Amino acid sequence: MKRFSFVSLSVCVFLGSVYADYMNSPGWENDPYFTHQSWSFTSSQNPAMPDDGGAGNPYGTAILTMGDAQWIDDLGMMFDPGSFDPLGQRQGGWGIDGPQQDATWITIDIPNAADPGRKKELWYEITFRVSSMQLAEQIVNKVDLRCYAEGIIDEAHEFTDNGYNGGVIGVDEQLRIWLRFWGTFEFDPQPQSELFVLTGTLDAGQGVLLDQIDIDTRCVPEPTTLCLLAIGALGMIRRRR
Numbered sequence: 001m002k003r004f005s006f007v008s009l010s011v012c013v014f015l016g017s018v019y020a021d022y023m024n025s026p027g028w029e030n031d032p033y034f035t036h037q038s039w040s041f042t043s044s045q046n047p048a049m050p051d052d053g054g055a056g057n058p059y060g061t062a063i064l065t066m067g068d069a070q071w072i073d074d075l076g077m078m079f080d081p082g083s084f085d086p087l088g089q090r091q092g093g094w095g096i097d098g099p100q101q102d103a104t105w106i107t108i109d110i111p112n113a114a115d116p117g118r119k120k121e122l123w124y125e126i127t128f129r130v131s132s133m134q135l136a137e138q139i140v141n142k143v144d145l146r147c148y149a150e151g152i153i154d155e156a157h158e159f160t161d162n163g164y165n166g167g168v169i170g171v172d173e174q175l176r177i178w179l180r181f182w183g184t185f186e187f188d189p190q191p192q193s194e195l196f197v198l199t200g201t202l203d204a205g206q207g208v209l210l211d212q213i214d215i216d217t218r219c220v221p222e223p224t225t226l227c228l229l230a231i232g233a234l235g236m237i238r239r240r241r
Contacts, residue, residue, distance in 0.1 A: 098202025
């Protein structure tokens with residue numbers, strides 16, 4: 001994935017009760033190849049298993065590894081950015097401070113089962129806080145999010161970025177800005193595993209606090225496979241006639 005190319009954050013505001021995470025899930029739960037993993041950073045464990053211990057992925061346990069960051073156990077209250085009404089208490093998170101250049105903030109290794117007849121789709125949602133409104137407006141050009149097949153970091157194994165959505169969801173008492181972004185990647189064919197990588201650049205005095213990450217995956221049949229299935233179904237109908 002290239003640098004986030006979302007049209008400049010202008011700044012979008014999502015009102016309502018947004019403190020509960022996993023807000024924009026893709027609705028893949030009924031897919032037989034569905035996996036789900038979520039990290040809410042309620043402890044300083046690093047590397048960390050998902051909150052459910054890996055139960056949401058039948059192919060193995062995804063592992064998240066933080067880079068150079070400080071764990072914080074209480075992030076305080078989030079408030080509505082318009083009315084300043086309280087939206088909920090945030091729990092733990094990982095603080096990342098500048099200056100740094102193209103530093104690896106997070107890697108996530110997600111096991112799956114290879115299938116040459118299907119392609120992989122991966123959805124993510126990230127909730128985080130930035131130190132100022134200025135950084136909130138710059139953040140899409142400060143971070144780089146990519147996904148790779150089989151853990152091999154090269155162009156041939158890089159997932160296609162399908163774009164993303166997001167914006168401001170709240171502020172804290174110090175008027176630091178809460179953001180949430182979500183989007184999807186895809187890769188053909190379905191690999192044995194996915195490596196999700198988040199890197200970033202911060203100036204001196206800038207800071208990011210990562211609060212929650214959710215990742216869902218599924219694999220879907222290729223169009224040619226669907227055509228063969230349809231032809232087979234037509235054949236069965238003719239036999240019955």
